[in-house]
Amino acid sequence: MSTPDLKHFRDLLQSRTGIVLDASKGYLINTRLASVAGTSGYETVDALLADIRKAPVERIVEAAIDAMTTNETLFFRDQKPFDLLRRTFVDLGRNRRGPIRLWSAACSTGQEPYSIAMLWQEVAHLLPGVSLEIMATDLSRECLAKAQAGIYSGFEVQRGLPVQKLMKHFERVGESWQIKGDVRSAVTWRRFNLLDNPSHLGRFDIVFCRNVLIYFDTSTRKAILERIAGQVVDDGYLVLGASETVMGVTNAFQAGPDAGLYLKTSATRPAAARLTA
Ligand SMILES: C[S@@+](CC[C@H](N)C(=O)[O-])C[C@H]1O[C@@H](n2cnc3c(N)ncnc32)[C@H](O)[C@@H]1O
Structure with missing residues (x-):
């Protein structure tokens, strides 16, 4: 070569x-x-x-x-972030009238945002009057096309998806499984490069940006996280992958009480680094 x-x-x-x-x-x-x-x-x-x-x-x-690009993903990947998300939805939804907005940045073939949409259906009845808007973005057109179609092989639906959820939310299409319309329509898809300015995507209460920062160098991670912070509301959340962290990269977010869940650093909640300074 x-x-x-x-x-x-x-x-x-x-x-x-x-x-x-x-x-x-x-x-x-x-x-x-x-x-x-x-x-x-x-x-x-x-x-x-x-x-x-x-x-x-x-x-x-x-x-x-x-x-x-590495597109590896699965339904309810790592499970723990989804357990935390269930609680976060209930906390956020209690005093809420409008929608909760969530961004699945680097959504690959859609398993992550669809897992979130399925989870929401389980908690929505506890939060009358509150809705969830999910924005799912990725750089790869091919991934987005597959995500939008919502059609998965038998192998893909066996990865992370409990059988009850498969029966409830999917229907058979030949040898494959397609996620039902009510879950599919909960997600809006956009092609978006994390190197670009995300301001046109609007503001979010929660951002999932998992298993993508690992491919970037530290200065790129910092720039991406700081742009994401600009789109997160005060008191909003960031969820990273199991091997990713903001520590040593940026003060724009700080570790929350649970591993893997970060809180936006705001004027009323200064960075831990500044608090101890
Ligand atoms: C390993 S997947 C992660 C999928 C999902 N978040 C998860 O954790 O299962 C990484 C995704 O990042 C996307 N990606 C890589 N570079 C990107 C960039 N600069 N902007 C947006 N997406 C990017 C790839 O296309 C791929 O779908």
């Missing part, structure tokens, strides 16, 4: 998505781009990378970048 072509692709990937791949990840690029090369008429990944550098076609570049 030619070093200038490979370096160019790694730089392009980082500038367009924030994803950092060090020079040792040539094998990963090779594996992930093999099918893009095949479907785009290239005999080898080397030939694809050479054209991406010297004669880029946007559709092919986008497919190559898409192929480099």
